[in-house]
Amino acid sequence: MVKNLDERKNSILHAIIQEHIITASPIGSRTIAKKYDLGVSSATIRNEMADLEELGYLEQPHTSAGRIPSDKGYRYYVDILMKNKGINSDKLIKTLSEITKNRHGINGIVSSMTTMLSEFTKYATMITEPEFKDLKISELQLMKVTEDKLLLVMVTDNGFVSDKLINIKEDLDKRKIRYINNFLINKIRDKEINELTDQYFKEIENELVKKINLSHQLFTIINKEIDELIKPEDVRIYIGGTSYILDQPEFNDIEYLKKVLNILDHEDNLKKLIKAKNNKELEVRIGHENEIEEMQRCSVVIANYSIGDKAVGKIGVLGPTRMEYPRVISTVNIVSDILSKIISEVNK
């Protein structure tokens, strides 16, 4: 859909973007002529730059400044020009792998992974907790903990375990619990989570009430907790490295900075920001491609992480559109791989 440019325009655009990513300021024709050996004079480059601006790949902040890349320019760079940078991944892999040893629990791992990712990329980063939609439940157990507390444990088909405590008002004898347990697991096992509708639970209740003497109130509580466990509404999202945002000159404007930080303060915004539009393994969202208006001077690199072949969470890196895409993309890929492995491992 995007028409390729000729070889010389490619080189010049590439050079301008690379230079701009380093310096953060508009790039003039002389800079390119001097630093990059393109075999043409600055005047020629000047003409090409005028063309590239007309085509929408470059912008000019004002008449007598150099050019900066437009969102379209960055898009072309990411899709076509950029070469994936072979970052030195040894240290990264080693550091990340250490995390499992020092931190405990999924939350701890995801949280330190977020910090690590931001320290490596020097941008703000986000990672969501793993979530379970599209999974099947293979095990569900209700256990008595104390007189008025039950524990609900769920195991998904890929071996992920989560649990939840249920407060009940009335005492339930163990035999009854065992009965409910068996009944439930038979009804729920190997069902897709989205098959477990309210309607379906209603049916279960009716049957269950017929078979044993179980109060409506009690089932409602259990039902509600199961529902929350299998369809957690608020998946936590961890954010790290927000202070790196201030390293970027594009955020020197304190009013704008405030808007951005305000967005990052609210989880629902973070979720929007990181929500993948399609099922690509890795997505780069540049400037105006972000749906949140205040974020349209930023880019986000988003990747999935998975248990088995099912994506269970997202990893995101947030920076200015003038982001070091190659380095960030490589890093995100590595982190995605490792996090997938660690999370799968924890549940083995």
Added chain:
Amino acid sequence: MVKNLDERKNSILHAIIQEHIITASPIGSRTIAKKYDLGVSSATIRNEMADLEELGYLEQPHTSAGRIPSDKGYRYYVDILMKNKGINSDKLIKTLSEITKNRHGINGIVSSMTTMLSEFTKYATMITEPEFKDLKISELQLMKVTEDKLLLVMVTDNGFVSDKLINIKEDLDKRKIRYINNFLINKIRDKEINELTDQYFKEIENELVKKINLSHQLFTIINKEIDELIKPEDVRIYIGGTSYILDQPEFNDIEYLKKVLNILDHEDNLKKLIKAKNNKELEVRIGHENEIEEMQRCSVVIANYSIGDKAVGKIGVLGPTRMEYPRVISTVNIVSDILSKIISEVNK
């Protein structure tokens, strides 16, 4: 220890601090004379201000500016001058109480509480997850979830429940698990957590190995998990409202802002910041009283929240030393009460 000033100095200092909290700029003698009806002229106030400066309660940014309060001035204000403001707490209490209904799990509650607190105070806020030191264990159960997974559930003497999943390499039959269970709970019940030393666990192991055929490796795993459950090393700390920091003119200096945000990015710093020096219910740490150097232009208001009469977590509000102490303190007190109630309720 701090000597009280005479009545007129009190009034003038009070007026200056109040005025400075509103305007954020140095306050001159004429402003005080005009706005506050102290019955003396600006010249008199000027003389008093010179005295107050000499005594260390005020500072002068430069010769021809008004005065601003020093840390010592704020301390005097907080300890002696300030009247607790009866904030309109109805809305706050209502909003906070709603949280339990919409959010689930301790984490969700603490997280939304943090957001709410920052929205009410308009400052950055921190709340730690509840932790359990000084508590006793009243119930401990080991349950089989799948072939290679056990679930460990702990109930403390004040009714708090937490749990942890244990991956075991070998199969354990239910009879054995029940045995270990009974054995453990008898050894651990009603012990203070700090009595449960490595040494003590070693003894338990020896006894247990004698009685049933249990591999050292397996016990080590279980032991480790119990240890982590009862002595969680990394208590999470939630932070919210960081963008409010930018509303304060004292953070307009982008270099300083960066330092502060960088501190807030790291949990260990947050913990230092919020760590109470003494057992007071509410502590106000002003400027240089903060141990983190970069935070010495800030103040923190810290309160505990509790289950029963045991403090299990901390609530903190972070702002410039020119913080609206009365309002913040009232709010923090209310939030502390409500959070205590909610957390206790969840575990009833």
Added chain:
DNA sequence: TATTAGCACTCTTATTAGTTGAGTGCTAAA
């Protein structure tokens, strides 16, 4: 025809000097 050197023109950024005004500190009178 494509490229390049040269130059006038544009616009931002940095610098300097000058002005304003709030506020103090001191003195002398009440």
Added chain:
DNA sequence: TTTAGCACTCAACTAATAAGAGTGCTAATA
């Protein structure tokens, strides 16, 4: 002891000027 009056200080704002980077156009060149 308090107050009016006034000279003095210093940051903050404003305006004017200078410097510099970069463009776009024209005319010469390969």
